[in-house]
Each structure stands twice: as C-alpha cells, then as structure tokens.
Amino acid sequence: MTAATGIWPPAATPFREDLSIDTERYLAFCHELLRGGAHGLAVLGTTSEANSLDLDERKGVLEKLIASGISPAQLLPGTGAASFGDAVKLTKHAADLGVKGSLLLPPFYYKGVSDEGLFEFVSEVIGRVNSKRLQLYLYNFPQQTGLVWSPGLIAKLRRAFPETVVGIKDSSGDTQYLDTLLEQFPGFAIFPSSESLMVDALGKGAAGCISATANTHVKEIRALYDGWKSPEAASLNKRASAIRSLIASYPLIAAVKATLGDQHKHKGWHRLRPPLTSLGDQQAAELRGKLAAL
Amino acid sequence: MTAATGIWPPAATPFREDLSIDTERYLAFCHELLRGGAHGLAVLGTTSEANSLDLDERKGVLEKLIASGISPAQLLPGTGAASFGDAVKLTKHAADLGVKGSLLLPPFYYKGVSDEGLFEFVSEVIGRVNSKRLQLYLYNFPQQTGLVWSPGLIAKLRRAFPETVVGIKDSSGDTQYLDTLLEQFPGFAIFPSSESLMVDALGKGAAGCISATANTHVKEIRALYDGWKSPEAASLNKRASAIRSLIASYPLIAAVKATLGDQHKHKGWHRLRPPLTSLGDQQAAELRGKLAAL
Numbered sequence: 321m322t323a324a325t326g327i328w329p330p331a332a333t334p335f336r337e338d339l340s341i342d343t344e345r346y347l348a349f350c351h352e353l354l355r356g357g358a359h360g361l362a363v364l365g366t367t368s369e370a371n372s373l374d375l376d377e378r379k380g381v382l383e384k385l386i387a388s389g390i391s392p393a394q395l396l397p398g399t400g401a402a403s404f405g406d407a408v409k410l411t412k413h414a415a416d417l418g419v420k421g422s423l424l425l426p427p428f429y430y431k432g433v434s435d436e437g438l439f440e441f442v443s444e445v446i447g448r449v450n451s452k453r454l455q456l457y458l459y460n461f462p463q464q465t466g467l468v469w470s471p472g473l474i475a476k477l478r479r480a481f482p483e484t485v486v487g488i489k490d491s492s493g494d495t496q497y498l499d500t501l502l503e504q505f506p507g508f509a510i511f512p513s514s515e516s517l518m519v520d521a522l523g524k525g526a527a528g529c530i531s532a533t534a535n536t537h538v539k540e541i542r543a544l545y546d547g548w549k550s551p552e553a554a555s556l557n558k559r560a561s562a563i564r565s566l567i568a569s570y571p572l573i574a575a576v577k578a579t580l581g582d583q584h585k586h587k588g589w590h591r592l593r594p595p596l597t598s599l600g601d602q603q604a605a606e607l608r609g610k611l612a613a614l
Numbered sequence: 615m616t617a618a619t620g621i622w623p624p625a626a627t628p629f630r631e632d633l634s635i636d637t638e639r640y641l642a643f644c645h646e647l648l649r650g651g652a653h654g655l656a657v658l659g660t661t662s663e664a665n666s667l668d669l670d671e672r673k674g675v676l677e678k679l680i681a682s683g684i685s686p687a688q689l690l691p692g693t694g695a696a697s698f699g700d701a702v703k704l705t706k707h708a709a710d711l712g713v714k715g716s717l718l719l720p721p722f723y724y725k726g727v728s729d730e731g732l733f734e735f736v737s738e739v740i741g742r743v744n745s746k747r748l749q750l751y752l753y754n755f756p757q758q759t760g761l762v763w764s765p766g767l768i769a770k771l772r773r774a775f776p777e778t779v780v781g782i783k784d785s786s787g788d789t790q791y792l793d794t795l796l797e798q799f800p801g802f803a804i805f806p807s808s809e810s811l812m813v814d815a816l817g818k819g820a821a822g823c824i825s826a827t828a829n830t831h832v833k834e835i836r837a838l839y840d841g842w843k844s845p846e847a848a849s850l851n852k853r854a855s856a857i858r859s860l861i862a863s864y865p866l867i868a869a870v871k872a873t874l875g876d877q878h879k880h881k882g883w884h885r886l887r888p889p890l891t892s893l894g895d896q897q898a899a900e901l902r903g904k905l906a907a908l
Contacts, residue, residue, distance in 0.1 A: 339738070371723035374699025375669060402696070402722075404888065405668025426889070428696075429665035429722060431758055433889040440888035444633070464725055466760060594698065594734035595720070595727040 321455060323486045323509035324420055325527045326359030327542050328396055329534035330367040332577055333381075335591040341377060342588060347388045349584075357542030358534065360394035361385075365423060366461060366491065367532040367573050370398045372593040375406060379413050392418035396530075400425030400459060404444040411456075412449045421455035423489055428465040435473040442477055446484055454484050457509065461491040468492070471500050478508065489513060489530045495520075502526060514568075515541045516561040519548045532572050533564050536579045559614075566610055570603060571596075578604040579611065615749060617780045617803035618714055619821045620653030621836050622690055623828035624661040626871055627675075629885040635671060636882060641682045643878075651836030652828065654688035655679075659717060660755060660785065661826040661867050664692045666887040669700060673707050686712035690824075694719030694753060698738040705750075706743045715749035717783055722759040729767040736771055740778055748778055751803065755785040762786070765794050772802065783807060783824045789814075796820060808862075809835045810855040813842045826866050827858050830873045853908070860904055864897060865890075872898040873905065 331350050334342040350361055363385065364370035364378055373381070382397055399410035399422040411422050427433075427441050446454065458469045458477075469488065477485045487509025490498050495517065501510050502524040509527040512518060515537075518529040522545075534541050540563065544556045567575045574592060578599045581589035590598045599607065625644050628636040644655055657679065658664035658672055667675070676691055693704035693716040705716050721727075721735050740748065752763045752771075763782065771779045781803025784792050789811065795804050796818040803821040806812060809831075812823040816839075828835050834857065838850045861869045868886060872893045875883035884892045893901065 366724075371696040372698070372721070374695075374697045374703065377697075377699060401668075402665040403668045404666070405671060409668065427666070429758055430660075430889055431760075434891055437889035437891045440891070444888060464723055466725075594738060595724055595731035597728055597731045597734070 323455070323527060324360060324396055324457075325509065327357065327528055327534055327538065327545050328360045328362040328511070328530045329353050329358050329538055330362045330365035330530055330532060332535045332573070332580060333368050333373070334589050335593060336588065337591075339591070339593055341373070341381065343384060345586070345588070346381070347384060350385060350390060351388070353535070353538050354390065354394065356538040358538050359528065360396060360420060361390070362396045362398070362423060362489070362530045364398040365459070365530070366398075366464060367535065367576060368398070369573065369593055369596065372596070375401075375410065378410060382414060382417060382419070386417055393420050395419045396421050396423055396457060398423040398425065398459060400428070402427050402429040404441055404448070407445050408448040411445055411454065412451065415449055415451040415454045418453065421457050421486065423457045423459040425459045425461070426465055426467040426469065428467065431466045433467065435470055435476075438467070438469070438473055439476055442485070443480070446481055455486045456481075456484055457487040457489055457511070458485065459489050459491070463492070468497075471504055474501070474505065474508075478505070487511065487527060499524065514564055515544060516564050518544065519553060519557050522548050531564070532576050533567050535576050536567065536583060537563055562614055563611070566614065567607070570599060570607055574599045575607055578607060582608055617749070617821060618654060618690060618751075619803070621651065621822055621828055621832065621839050622654045622656040622805070622824045623647050623652050623832055624656045624659035624824055624826060626829045626867070626874060627662050627667070628880075628883050629887060630882065631885075633885070633887055635667070635675065637678060639880070639882070640675070641678060644679060644684060645682070647829070647832050648684065648688065650832040652832050653822065654690060654714060655684070656690045656692070656717060656783070656824045658692040659753070659824070660692075660758060661829065661870060662692070663867065663887050663890065666890070669695070669704065672704060676708060676711060676713070680711055687714050689713045690715050690717055690751060692717040692719065692753060694722070696721050696723040698735055698742070701739050702742040705739055705748065706745065709743055709745040709748045712747065715751050715780065717751045717753040719753045719755070720759055720761040720763065722761065725760045727761065729764055729770075732761070732763070732767055733770055736779070737774070740775055749780045750775075750778055751781040751783055751805075752779065753783050753785070757786070762791075765798055768795070768799065768802075772799070781805065781821060793818065808858055809838060810858050812838065813847060813851050816842050825858070826870050827861050829870050830861065830877060831857050856908055857905070860908065861901070864893060864901055868893045869901055872901060876902055
C-alpha cells in the first residue's frame with residue numbers, strides 16, 4: 321500500500337447545543353471537503369477535538385463516515401490515547417474498517433519519558449493490533465503532548481517496522497525539525513501542519529499537508545499543492561500563507577470554527593467542547609473583517 | 615459526608631510479564647497497605663499508572679477492590695480523562711460504587727487552556743454524573759498535565775459546587791502554591807503529595823498526605839501523621855524525609871516499584887507499562903544499598 325499524499329484536512333467537529341456531535345452536519349462537511357479538493361481526511365485529530373470525544377464517539381464517527389459513502393482509503397484517523405490499551409482498541413477498530421492509516425500520538429500523560437519507553441509503546445500498539453493492514457503515521461505535536469518523536473526514535477521505528485511506520489504529521493512548526501526529517505527520511509510520508517510550510521517542504525520531498533485551515537480554505541490549499549511548481553506558485557503561496565497567518569493569530573481551533581460558522585451560516589459551528597472555548601463575539605467579528613479584507 | 619483525612623497511598627500496580635495487571639498481587643498489596651496504617655487508598659493515580667490502563671481496566675480494578683472486601687469509603691480513585699465523556703463514565707462508575715470521592719485531573723491533552731474552559735469541563739463532569747454522592751478532589755500535577763488548578767478557579771468551583779468540590783491533591787511540589795491553598799481555603803481537604811511537606815502542611819490545616827512513597831513506607835508515614843505534634847515528630851520527620859528524598863532522586867514510579875520488588879521479594883514488581891520504563895539493575899542495586907544504609 322502506497323502512503324498517503326496530498327491535502328488531508330483534519331476535519332473539525334460541529335457540536336449541538338448539548339455538546340453532542342452534530343453528525344449530519346459533520347458528515348455533510350466531510351463530503352464537502354472532499355468535493356472541495358481534499359485528497360482525503362485526517363479525521364479525529366487535534367483540530368477535530370478528538371481528545372475531547374470519548375472513545376465510543378471516536379469509533380462511532382469513523383463508522384458513520386464510512387457508512388456515509390466515504391472510502392476508508394480516504395481516511396487517516398487519529399487513534400492515539402494515553403494508554404496503549406485504548407490506543408490499540410482505537411487503532412485496531414480503524415484498521416479493521418480498512419482505513420488508509422492511523423495517526424498515532426505519543427502517550428500524552430507522562431512527561432520526560434525516554435525514547436526507549438516511546439519505542440516500547442509503539443511496539444505494543446503494533447504487536448497487539450497485529451494487522452497487516454496497519455499503517456501508522458506518527459503524530460508530532462510537542463506543544464500539546466510535551467513529547468517529541470525524535471529523529472533517532474523515528475529511525476529505530478522505521479528499522480523495526482518498515483511496513484507499518486510509514487509517515488509523520490509534524491505539528492511542531494519547528495522548521496529545523498521538519499528539515500531534519502525530510503533530509504534523513506526520504507520515502508517517509510512527511511506532512512507539515514501548515515500550508516505556509518508546504519511549498520518549501522514539497523521541494524524537499526514532503527508528502528503534502530495536514531492543516532487546520534484546510535477546513536476553511538481547502539480549495540486554496542489544493543490549488544497551491546497542484547500548482548507549487550507553476551508560475552502562479554508564488555502568488556498562490558503568498559495568499560494561502562496570509563490567510564493561514566491571520567487565522568492562526570487567534571486560538572487556532574476556535575478561529576477555524578468561527579470561520580466555518582461564517583462560511584456555513586450556522587452559529588453552532590462556533591461551539592467547542594471544554595476545555596477549549598469559543599472566540600468571543602468581538603474577536604470573531606474582527607477575524608471576519610480581516611479575512612474579508614484579504 | 616466529611617472529607618477524607620490521613621494517609622491515602624496511591625497504590626502501585628503490579629504487572630505480569632505480558633503487562634496485564636497482576637490482580638491477585640495487587641489486591642493483596644492494597645489490603646496490606648490498609649493493615650500497615652493507610653486510612654484509605656488513592657487508587658488509580660499517577661503512581662498507579664492509571665493513565666496507562668485502558669478505561670475498562672480502570673473500572674475493573676475498582677470493582678475488584680470492593681469485591682475483595684475493601685470498603686468503598688476507603689477508596690479515592692483517579693477518574694480523570696482527556697475528554698469529559700470518558701471522565702464522566704469513570705466518575706459515575708466510581709460514584710455508583712459508593713467511593714469516598716474521585717480525584718479529577720484537568721483534561722490533559724490541550725495546553726494553554728483558560729480557567730473558564732477548565733471550569734466548564736468540571737461543570738460538565740458534575741452535571742452529567744449527576745449524583746448527590748459525588749465528591750471531587752481536584753488533582754493538581756502540572757509537571758504531567760501542563761495545567762494548574764489556579765486558586766481563582768478553585769474558589770469559583772467551590773462557590774459553584776460547595777457540596778461536591780471538597781478537596782485537592784497537590785503533586786506540584788510548589789510550596790508557595792500549597793501555602794496559598796492552605797491559607798485561602800480553610801475547610802478544603804488539601805493533600806500534599808510528599809511526606810516531606812506533610813508536617814508543615816498539617817500545621818497549616820492540611821488533611822493528610824497522598825504520597826507515592828506511602829507504597830513502600832506506609833508505617834513510617836502513618837507514624838509521622840499520628841505523631842506530628844509529639845516530641846518524636848522531628849526525628850520521625852527527618853527519617854521519613856530522608857527516605858522520600860532518596861527514592862525521589864530516581865525516576866519516582868520506577869524507584870517505588872523497584873523497592874516494592876525488594877520488599878515483596880518479587881521481581882515482577884519492577885515492571886512498568888510503556889511509556890514508563892523500569893530502573894536498570896544497576897540503579898536498582900544502588901537504591902537498594904542506599905535505602906538499607908539509612
């Protein structure tokens with residue numbers, strides 16, 4: 321199975337007033353992202369508030385996406401958890417459904433753990449899921465987890481599990497780290513988390529981009545992906561990066577959802593599950609104004 | 615219901631070679647801690663590696679403790695989770711079993727969240743568990759969670775839920791924070807996480823102590839608790855603090871388990887679930903020697 325490439329938005333999750341998942345709206349949105357140019361969907365990630373969903377909800381979302389007609393080959397769900405037991409359950413469930421792969425966070429409760437401990441964690445997940453279908457993409461987001469998939473650890477994982485550990489999503493924003501990965505691991509499916517970094521990274525062999533703002537601007541980002549070598553690349557890049565920078569100057573997930581609320585003319589999109597909170601009306605209006613002016 | 619007081623060890627979890635819970639050994643150990651002087655057990659906390667157990671295992675442990683004859687009134691389980699949905703399931707399960715209370719971590723995936731978001735998280739848990747039996751002890755461990763229960767937030771929670779939010783376990787080791795809590799919240803059940811801080815804190819109104827090293831030295835810590843105003847207090851405190859400092863000079867959970875292995879003459883105690891790792895043989899021997907010399 322070849323690894324994923326292209327634009328895989330980490331689809332945001334709309335909530336009803338009682339904070340339950342607005343499934344109908346969610347499914348419609350996911351189909352819209354695919355029609356808008358997404359190669360697939362990196363569902364159930366940080367922007368999706370997956371770690372604010374309970375384990376049953378996470379499984380349910382995946383089943384409903386597939387039942388709605390989205391091909392499992394277009395899905396890269398996040399299946400990480402603090403315990404390997406829960407990570408195994410989620411990852412096996414996803415693999416059994418035939419997904420393209422799973423994004424695996426490091427176990428994010430304990431801090432200061434060793435590369436050896438993280439290697440053992442991944443080994444337990446792979447050994448217990450025990451599926452030839454399994455393809456893992458490491459999920460690097462030290463700002464949330466306090467942990468890093470170090471290049472040394474990645475090299476060790478690739479040696480031990482060459483058919484299974486096939487890529488990484490890097491949400492660190494650390495370009496030096498990203499460049500190190502691109503340099504050291506040709507053939508590894510490396511996804512930066514921002515379109516602002518994508519063109520440079522594509523030139524160095526990146527697989528594509530998994531970006532929060534692909535929720536709101538998938539067409540622009542897809543055009544940039546398709547046209548990064550074209551004469552228009554510089555202007556496409558400038559515009560996509562300006563949008564990204566503006567949205568990311570606010571709390572990112574709240575700003576993405578506020579913008580989705582405007583785009584879909586549905587106030588409910590602005591809801592986040594605690595501990596995250598919505599943009600206030602004033603911030604939302606400011607963002608709206610600035611986006612319109614771009 | 616009066617809040618908990620005294621010594622509540624966060625019982626460590628023994629694992630078999632396949633990393634499953636060694637239930638028989640675990641239950642025997644918990645009974646032994648109570649016979650050794652523990653007032654109750656703060657099970658399923660950080661030292662217990664609860665966040666390395668899956669959700670079903672966490673429920674199972676609690677049910678088995680009670681089935682083994684331990685009174686639910688002697689149990690303060692950790693029931694936190696990254697999502698309020700999972701935290702609700704665990705907390706409701708524990709409350710329905712009649713436990714003394716639950717230790718609640720803040721939702722520990724997202725970082726940089728607001729006090730408002732944490733307040734909403736706790737509100738959701740309390741509202742959804744919806745049990746008059748529920749008593750919550752906040753669990754403060756910023757070194758793992760990246761989050762702090764700020765004094766302002768605690769005050770707001772106590773005002774909103776005076777019958778429910780009854781105490782806190784503070785594992786920060788930050789004596790200024792601890793003193794602030796003791797000063798601002800008389801009547802709140804405040805547990806420092808180290809016997810080294812206990813005597814000073816008891817003098818300022820603390821409820822007792824929930825300490826990792828109560829796994830290995832419950833008698834010493836209980837004697838200190840009982841005798842903190844006695845003429846022997848200074849020497850008891852000196853000895854208990856020396857033991858604590860020594861064990862805590864190694865990775866704490868691994869050092870506690872290595873010492874339990876020695877005390878119970880069972881090598882299996884040294885196992886930790888990944889991402890945590892055991893002390894190496896050399897470190898374990900060094901710790902053993904230094905402890906014997908104390």
